[in-house]
Amino acid sequence: MSTESLFKPFQYKNLQLKNRIVMAPMTRAQSDNGVPTQQIADYYARRAASEVGLILSEGTVINRPASKNMQNIPDFYGTEALNGWKNVIDAVHKNGGKMGPQIWHVGDTRNSPDYPLVDMEKASTMTLEDIQDTIAQFAASAKSAKDLGFDVLEIHGAHGYLIDQFFWDVTNTRTDEYGGKTLKERTRFAVDIVKAIRAAVGEDFTIVIRLSQWKQQDYSTKLANTPEEMENWLLPLKEAGVDIFHCSQRRFWEPEFEGSDLNFAGWAKKITGQPTITVGSVGLQEDVMGAFAGKGTEKADLTELTRRLERGDFDLVAVGRAILQDPEWVKKVKEGKTEDLLDFSAESMAILY
Numbered sequence: 001m002s003t004e005s006l007f008k009p010f011q012y013k014n015l016q017l018k019n020r021i022v023m024a025p026m027t028r029a030q031s032d033n034g035v036p037t038q039q040i041a042d043y044y045a046r047r048a049a050s051e052v053g054l055i056l057s058e059g060t061v062i063n064r065p066a067s068k069n070m071q072n073i074p075d076f077y078g079t080e081a082l083n084g085w086k087n088v089i090d091a092v093h094k095n096g097g098k099m100g101p102q103i104w105h106v107g108d109t110r111n112s113p114d115y116p117l118v119d120m121e122k123a124s125t126m127t128l129e130d131i132q133d134t135i136a137q138f139a140a141s142a143k144s145a146k147d148l149g150f151d152v153l154e155i156h157g158a159h160g161y162l163i164d165q166f167f168w169d170v171t172n173t174r175t176d177e178y179g180g181k182t183l184k185e186r187t188r189f190a191v192d193i194v195k196a197i198r199a200a201v202g203e204d205f206t207i208v209i210r211l212s213q214w215k216q217q218d219y220s221t222k223l224a225n226t227p228e229e230m231e232n233w234l235l236p237l238k239e240a241g242v243d244i245f246h247c248s249q250r251r252f253w254e255p256e257f258e259g260s261d262l263n264f265a266g267w268a269k270k271i272t273g274q275p276t277i278t279v280g281s282v283g284l285q286e287d288v289m290g291a292f293a294g295k296g297t298e299k300a301d302l303t304e305l306t307r308r309l310e311r312g313d314f315d316l317v318a319v320g321r322a323i324l325q326d327p328e329w330v331k332k333v334k335e336g337k338t339e340d341l342l343d344f345s346a347e348s349m350a351i352l353y
């Protein structure tokens with residue numbers, strides 16, 4: 001099996017990557033009170049040193065009262081947390097890597113052991129003032145990412161968190177300009193965030209957005225049921241300033257619509273003409289949901305992945321658990337040491353190595 005296609009350089013705007021492999025954003029919740037530690041810097045630097053082309057950070061939150069659902073999720077605002085992130089990006093650069101933070105707001109998934117909501121505090125509909133401030137805080141975090149020296153940034157618009165809650169008709173029942181019957185209307189919140197971020201970071205800085213059809217609240221739901229619906233979702237985001245679409249699936253080989261074997265990243269690229277990132281069970285047999293139920297899974301080969309990459313379906317490939325498990329995953333793949341690749345064990349999720 002040739003993995004050559006994974007090791008071709010990638011260039012877009014200001015972003016130059018030595019290969020096509022992206023570390024997927026993975027929450028570790030080990031940043032003390034929101035401040036990334038030296039251990040976190042070492043964890044990312046280790047992956048940079050082992051040739052991960054682009055690292056996307058764990059979700060890191062904006063300056064809004066309910067933006068995170070675990071205390072030790074890192075903040076992306078405030079002097080202390082931003083100093084912590086400066087230490088991270090400097091360590092990654094020193095080890096030859098490139099990195100972007102994944103900027104996040106958890107929306108009404110806030111209720112958690114760290115932040116139990118009493119009835120009075122139950123998630124309520126955002127006022128227009130809340131919305132305007134949230135947009136402004138996304139832009140402020142984006143500006144900080146650029147100022148700290150990060151190479152890109154990713155907006156977390158997936159998996160049933162705040163931005164995705166606006167996309168989805170089940171959670172967005174607003175009757176004002178941020179709601180609406182069509183997906184295009186419900187994309188307005190994300191569009192306004194992208195525009196504000198673009199204004200804050202300038203034309204050359206690469207903006208990635210992560211999107212998913214699936215929600216943690218419902219794995220089988222779809223926002224776009226046809227390519228036309230997908231156009232109404234993605235084209236406004238492209239127009240607003242998105243550069244790269246990061247298309248989250250649980251299994252990258254699954255076709256998005258009947259009648260074609262293209263996956264989500266394949267359709268997003270075809271529709272927008274922009275670079276896309278695929279993700280979902282790369283190098284592993286079973287999907288990520290098992291991991292949260294404490295299940296490991298065996299390694300898998302990359303034949304189907306490289307077939308699609310060579311065909312031009314997508315430009316970049318994000319890898320989650322395989323790189324969480326093994327900092328040297330990319331190096332081993334590059335050197336053809338397939339026998340040294342590791343199976344995934346769920347215990348590794350608690351270890352920051």
Ligand SMILES: Cc1cc2nc3c(=O)[nH]c(=O)nc-3n(C[C@H](O)[C@H](O)[C@H](O)COP(=O)(O)O)c2cc1C
Nearest residue numbers: 024025026027058059279280281282288319320321
């Ligand atoms: C421990 C863990 C934490 C995760 N945290 C995030 C996150 O913060 N943001 C996000 O967009 N996805 C998150 N994900 C999903 C991954 O980015 C990825 O999409 C998923 O694991 C599928 O890729 P894989 O099959 O290669 O692991 C997380 C996954 C894991 C295993």
